Amino acid sequence: MNNDSKSNQCSDEETEALGIVTTFFLLKKDPETGETILNKDTKVKATQEGFETLTQLHFKNKLKNWEELLPNLTQKNLLLLEDELYSLTDEGRKIGKEIRSKWHSKWYDNILIRCTKSEAYGLFCEKVFGKNLIQFNASDMEQLDTMINYLQLQPDNLVLDMGCGLGKVAEYIVEKTGAKVVGIDFSEETINWAKEHIQAKNENLEFQLQNFNRLDFPPSTFDAIISIDTFYFVEDFDVMLKKLKQILQPGGQMGIFFAQIISENDPVELLEAENTKMAKALTQNNLEYKAIDFTINAKNLWQRELAAAEELKEMFEKEGNLVLYEDRIADSKNVIRCIENNLQRRFFYHIKLVN
Ligand SMILES: C[S@@+](CC[C@H](N)C(=O)[O-])C[C@H]1O[C@@H](n2cnc3c(N)ncnc32)[C@H](O)[C@@H]1O
Structure with a gap:
C-alpha cells in the first residue's frame, strides 16, 4: 500500500x-x-x-x-x-497530482544523489558553469554573479532559495554576501545530503524538506527569494506569486531565472521579455521587474554542456552514471534546437516589491 x-x-x-x-x-x-x-x-x-x-x-x-x-x-x-x-474528480485530481509530485521528487533523489558521487559530474560542472557547485540548472557563474549583483544582499538579509537542489549554490551566495539562506526542496534525499554536507558546516544555511507548491512560512519572513530554474514546476504562477509576495518583507525582492518556451504555432512575440508567462503573471500581480536576456549566454552554455557530456561519456559510463550523460545530452540537444529555431529565450527577472 x-x-x-x-x-x-x-x-x-x-x-x-x-x-x-x-x-x-x-x-x-x-x-x-x-x-x-x-x-x-x-x-x-x-x-x-x-x-x-x-x-x-x-x-x-x-x-x-x-x-x-x-x-x-x-x-x-x-x-x-x-x-x-x-x-x-476533484479528489482524484488532487491525489493524482500528489502521486506525480512524488514520482518527480524520486526522480530528483536519484539524479542529484548520483551527481554528488560522480567525479565526472564535478568535472562537467567546471567545464559548463565555470565552477563546480553541483548545479543542476542553466545558470553559469556569469548569470549567478549577475543575480547576486542585482540583489545586493546584506549580511542581515534572509533569503529563500526555492528548489535549492543540493544547496551548493546557496552556500556560494552565503559565502559571497554574508546573508543567511534557507533552501527548500521536495527531494528528500537531496535535502538530507544538503543538511549533512553543507548546513552542518555553516550556521548561515538551513535546508528544509518542502514542496514549494504548498509553501509553509509565516508572512514577511524573507528579504529576498530566488528561483534558479524551478518555476517550470510551479503549478499556478499567479497563486505562487501571491504567496511569495506574502512571505516577503515590504520592500523585499526576487531573482528568478526562467526560460520561455513556445511551440511552432505560437506567435514569436511571446518570446519578448514582457510577454512571457512570467512577465504576464508579474504584471497581473502589480510586480515591477527588470528583465535581462541571457539567451546568447544560455546557447553557449548548452553547447558547452553537449561537448562536455560527450567528452566525459566514458568516465560517466565507467562510474555507472550513464544516465547522467544521457539526461544532459537529451536536454542540451533539445534546448539548442529550440534556441536556434527561435522557440526559446532565457531571462533573469529582478523583481522589487514597492513599499
Ligand atoms: C532544475 S533543478 C534546479 C536545482 C537548483 N536550483 C540549482 O540551481 O542547481 C530543479 C529543482 O527543483 C526541485 N523541485 C521541483 N519541483 C519542486 C517542488 N514542487 N517543490 C520543491 N522543490 C521542487 C527539484 O527537486 C530540483 O532540485
Missing part, C-alpha cells in the same frame, strides 16, 4: 494508474470535442482504449489491466465515467 493513497485505500497498481491518468489529463483538451489531445496529430479519447494507447506510448505499457483499474478508481470516486468518457 502506497502512503499517498492510504486514505483512499488504493492498491499500488491503482495509485500507479491514477498517476498515469492524471498525467494525461494534464495534457491539453481539444476545445471543440473535449478530447484529450496528445499532440497536434494524435487525438486520444479518455476511454479505456485511449489510456491503453497512451500508456503504451509513454509508460512502456507499464499497466495492462485497465479494465479492472478504471472501474475501481471510479468506484472510489477518483474518476467519473460519463458518456463512456472518463474524467478526474
Whole structure:
C-alpha cells in the first residue's frame, strides 16, 4: 500500500494508474470535442482504449489491466465515467497530482544523489558553469554573479532559495554576501545530503524538506527569494506569486531565472521579455521587474554542456552514471534546437516589491 493513497485505500497498481491518468489529463483538451489531445496529430479519447494507447506510448505499457483499474478508481470516486468518457474528480485530481509530485521528487533523489558521487559530474560542472557547485540548472557563474549583483544582499538579509537542489549554490551566495539562506526542496534525499554536507558546516544555511507548491512560512519572513530554474514546476504562477509576495518583507525582492518556451504555432512575440508567462503573471500581480536576456549566454552554455557530456561519456559510463550523460545530452540537444529555431529565450527577472 502506497502512503499517498492510504486514505483512499488504493492498491499500488491503482495509485500507479491514477498517476498515469492524471498525467494525461494534464495534457491539453481539444476545445471543440473535449478530447484529450496528445499532440497536434494524435487525438486520444479518455476511454479505456485511449489510456491503453497512451500508456503504451509513454509508460512502456507499464499497466495492462485497465479494465479492472478504471472501474475501481471510479468506484472510489477518483474518476467519473460519463458518456463512456472518463474524467478526474476533484479528489482524484488532487491525489493524482500528489502521486506525480512524488514520482518527480524520486526522480530528483536519484539524479542529484548520483551527481554528488560522480567525479565526472564535478568535472562537467567546471567545464559548463565555470565552477563546480553541483548545479543542476542553466545558470553559469556569469548569470549567478549577475543575480547576486542585482540583489545586493546584506549580511542581515534572509533569503529563500526555492528548489535549492543540493544547496551548493546557496552556500556560494552565503559565502559571497554574508546573508543567511534557507533552501527548500521536495527531494528528500537531496535535502538530507544538503543538511549533512553543507548546513552542518555553516550556521548561515538551513535546508528544509518542502514542496514549494504548498509553501509553509509565516508572512514577511524573507528579504529576498530566488528561483534558479524551478518555476517550470510551479503549478499556478499567479497563486505562487501571491504567496511569495506574502512571505516577503515590504520592500523585499526576487531573482528568478526562467526560460520561455513556445511551440511552432505560437506567435514569436511571446518570446519578448514582457510577454512571457512570467512577465504576464508579474504584471497581473502589480510586480515591477527588470528583465535581462541571457539567451546568447544560455546557447553557449548548452553547447558547452553537449561537448562536455560527450567528452566525459566514458568516465560517466565507467562510474555507472550513464544516465547522467544521457539526461544532459537529451536536454542540451533539445534546448539548442529550440534556441536556434527561435522557440526559446532565457531571462533573469529582478523583481522589487514597492513599499
Ligand atoms: C532544475 S533543478 C534546479 C536545482 C537548483 N536550483 C540549482 O540551481 O542547481 C530543479 C529543482 O527543483 C526541485 N523541485 C521541483 N519541483 C519542486 C517542488 N514542487 N517543490 C520543491 N522543490 C521542487 C527539484 O527537486 C530540483 O532540485
